[in-house]
Amino acid sequence: MAPALLVLLGVLAYPIADALILSFSDVRFAAGGIQRDLIGTANYERLLADPTFALALRNSLYFTLVEVVAVTLLGLAVALLLNTPSGRKAIFPVILLIPWALAPVANAVLWKWIYNANHGILNAIGLQLGLIDQKVVWLGDPWMALNMILIADAWKAIPFISLLLLAGLQNIPSHLYRAARVDGASAWGRFRHVTLPGLRVPLLVAIVLQSIWALKVFDLIYVLTKGGPRDGSVVLNFLAWRVTFNFLDVGYGAAIANVLFVLMFVLAIGYVRVLDPERQRRRRAALPAADPAEVTA
Amino acid sequence: MGRWTTRFGLAVFVVLALGPIAWGVVTSLMPTKALTRSPPDLALSNLTLSNYVEVLTTRGNLVDALIDSAIVATLTASMSLALGSAAAYALARLRVPGANRILLAVLAIQMFPGIVIAIPLFLVYSQLRIVDTYPALAITYLSFTLPVVIWILKGFFEAIPPQLERAAAVDGASAFQTFRMVILPISLPALFAAGIFAFIEAWNEFFFAIILTRVQIKTVPMAIAEFSGQYQTLYGQMLAAAVLASIPVVVLAIVFRRFILQGFVEGAVKG
Numbered sequence: 001m002a003p004a005l006l007v008l009l010g011v012l013a014y015p016i017a018d019a020l021i022l023s024f025s026d027v028r029f030a031a032g033g034i035q036r037d038l039i040g041t042a043n044y045e046r047l048l049a050d051p052t053f054a055l056a057l058r059n060s061l062y063f064t065l066v067e068v069v070a071v072t073l074l075g076l077a078v079a080l081l082l083n084t085p086s087g088r089k090a091i092f093p094v095i096l097l098i099p100w101a102l103a104p105v106a107n108a109v110l111w112k113w114i115y116n117a118n119h120g121i122l123n124a125i126g127l128q129l130g131l132i133d134q135k136v137v138w139l140g141d142p143w144m145a146l147n148m149i150l151i152a153d154a155w156k157a158i159p160f161i162s163l164l165l166l167a168g169l170q171n172i173p174s175h176l177y178r179a180a181r182v183d184g185a186s187a188w189g190r191f192r193h194v195t196l197p198g199l200r201v202p203l204l205v206a207i208v209l210q211s212i213w214a215l216k217v218f219d220l221i222y223v224l225t226k227g228g229p230r231d232g233s234v235v236l237n238f239l240a241w242r243v244t245f246n247f248l249d250v251g252y253g254a255a256i257a258n259v260l261f262v263l264m265f266v267l268a269i270g271y272v273r274v275l276d277p278e279r280q281r282r283r284r285a286a287l288p289a290a291d292p293a294e295v296t297a
Numbered sequence: 298m299g300r301w302t303t304r305f306g307l308a309v310f311v312v313l314a315l316g317p318i319a320w321g322v323v324t325s326l327m328p329t330k331a332l333t334r335s336p337p338d339l340a341l342s343n344l345t346l347s348n349y350v351e352v353l354t355t356r357g358n359l360v361d362a363l364i365d366s367a368i369v370a371t372l373t374a375s376m377s378l379a380l381g382s383a384a385a386y387a388l389a390r391l392r393v394p395g396a397n398r399i400l401l402a403v404l405a406i407q408m409f410p411g412i413v414i415a416i417p418l419f420l421v422y423s424q425l426r427i428v429d430t431y432p433a434l435a436i437t438y439l440s441f442t443l444p445v446v447i448w449i450l451k452g453f454f455e456a457i458p459p460q461l462e463r464a465a466a467v468d469g470a471s472a473f474q475t476f477r478m479v480i481l482p483i484s485l486p487a488l489f490a491a492g493i494f495a496f497i498e499a500w501n502e503f504f505f506a507i508i509l510t511r512v513q514i515k516t517v518p519m520a521i522a523e524f525s526g527q528y529q530t531l532y533g534q535m536l537a538a539a540v541l542a543s544i545p546v547v548v549l550a551i552v553f554r555r556f557i558l559q560g561f562v563e564g565a566v567k568g
Contacts, residue, residue, distance in 0.1 A: 077306075
C-alpha cells in the first residue's frame with residue numbers, strides 16, 4: 001500500500017503545496033535553469049486588478065451554473081424516460097455510453113464541424129427549418145461562442161448524469177410508489193414525494209460532480225476558440241494555462257490556478273460531506289424500518 | 298406519461314444522442330470536395346475511405362500518435378493496477394483506521410484542476426530532464442487513475458469471503474503470497490474493469506499531454522487537436538482522425554458496458 005500512497009503524495013500533495021509557493025513567487029527561466037524569488041502577495045494583488053481575470057471568473061461562474069442546471073434537468077429527463085417500460089431496453093444505456101467514452105478533443109472536433117459557418121450542419125438545419133435566414137458564425141460572437149461551447153460540453157456530460165440518476169431511480173423501492181398511489185397521490189405528487197426524495201443523494205452527487213467538471217473545461221476551448229473571440233470564451237482554467245505556458249508568467253498562472261483550486265476545494269468538501277460514510281449510516285439508521293402500507297393491509 | 302409521449306421522447310433522445318456522432322461518421326466517409334459543395338453532395342456513391350487512408354499515411358502521422366497513446370495508456374493502466382491493487386487490498390483487509398474517509402478524500406483531491414499540479418510537475422520534470430518521456434506522462438496520469446482504481450478494487454476485495462484467506466494462512470501462506478496466488482486470480486473481472494477504466498482515461502487525456510510533451514511523444518488527442526488547427530479545411534480528414542481516435546475507447550466501453558454500468562449503480566447508492 002505504501003508505494004501507491006507515495007506516488008499519490010508525490011504527484012498530488014507535493015505539487016499542490018508547491019503551487020501555493022509558486023503563486024507567491026516570481027518565476028523566470030534563465031540560462032537553462034529556473035529562477036524563483038518570493039514576492040509576497042503581489043501576484044494576488046495583480047489578480048484583483050486584472051480585467052481579464054474578472055472576465056474569466058465571470059465566464060467560469062456563468063458556465064458552471066448554467067451547465068449544472070441544464071445537465072441536471074436534462075439528465076433527469078433522460079433518466080425518467082429510460083425508467084419507463086418502453087425505455088428499459090438494454091440498448092438505451094449503451095447509446096449513452098458512446099458520447100461518454102469519446103475523448104473530449106474528439107468531441108471538440110465534432111462540434112467544430114457542426115458549428116462550421118460555411119458547411120456546418122447546424123446552419124444547414126437552421127436554414128432548412130427556417131429558424132435562421134442566413135448562415136450564422138456560431139463561434140464569431142464572444143457571448144454566443146461561450147454558449148455554443150456550453151452546449152457541446154453539456155451534450156457530452158448528460159449521459160453520465162443520466163446513468164447516475166437512472167441507477168438512483170431504479171434504487172427507489174416500488175412499494176413506495178404503490179403506497180403513494182393507495183393514498184391517492186397524483187403523478188406529480190408521486191414525483192414530488194417519492195421520486196425526488198429518493199434521488200436526493202444521486203442528485204447531490206450529480207450536481208457537485210458536474211460543477212467540478214464544468215470548471216475544468218479545457219479541450220473544447222482549446223480546439224474551438226482558443227479563448228476568443230476577444231477573450232469571450234476565456235475561463236479560469238484556460239486563463240491559468242495561457243498565462244503559464246504562453247506568456248511564461250509562471251507565478252501569476254499559479255495564482256490563478258489556486259483561485260480555481262479554492263473554488264473546487266469548496267465543491268469537493270461538499271461532495272465528501274454529502275457522501276460521508278458516517279453520515280450515511282446515521283441517515284439509514286433513522287429511516288423507519290417497517291413499511292406502513294404492509295402494516296395496514 | 299402516455300405511451301406515445303414516452304416513445305416520442307425516446308426517439309428524440311436517440312436522435313439527439315447519436316445524431317452528432319452519426320453525422321461525424323458520415324462526414325468522415327465523404328470526400329471533402331463533396332462536403333463543401335453548396336448544398337453538400339451527400340450521395341451514397343460518394344462514400345469513400347480516402348480520408349482514413351490519407352490521415353493514416355500521408356498527413357496526420359496518426360499511426361505514430363496511435364502507437365504513442367497505446368504505450369502511454371497501457372503503461373498507465375498497468376502501473377495503476379500494480380500499485381492500486383496492493384493499496385486496495387490493504388485498505389480492504391488490513392484494517393487501516395478511517396480507510397473510507399481517506400479514500401473519499403483522495404477521490405475528492407483528484408477532482409482538482411489539472412492546472413494546479415501541472416505547473417509544479419512541469420518544473421520538477423524540467424529539472425529532472427524527464428519532460429517528454431513516456432514514464433513522466435504515465436506517472437502524472439496516476440494522479441487521477443490510481444484513486445478510482447483503488448476505489449473499484451477495494452469494493453471488490455471487501456466482498457471476497459475471508460475464508461479463502463484463512464485457508465491460505467492455514468496452509469502457511471504469507472499475506473503477500475495469499476494476495477498473489479489466491480486473491481488476484483479470482484479478481485480478474487474487477488482488475489479488468491479497473492484497468493480498462495484507467496486505459497480510457499489515459500487515452501483520452503489532453504491537458505497534461507500538451508504540457509508535458511515536446512517533440513518525442515504525441516498522443517492521439519494532441520494529434521487530433523493539431524490536425525483540427527492546421528488542416529481545418531480538410532473536414533473529411535479531420536473527422537476521420539477523430540473517429541479513429543474514438544474507435545478504441547468506444548469499443549472498450551461497449552464491450553465492458555456491464556462493468557461500467559455496474560459502477561454507476563454503486564455510485565448512485567454509495568457514491
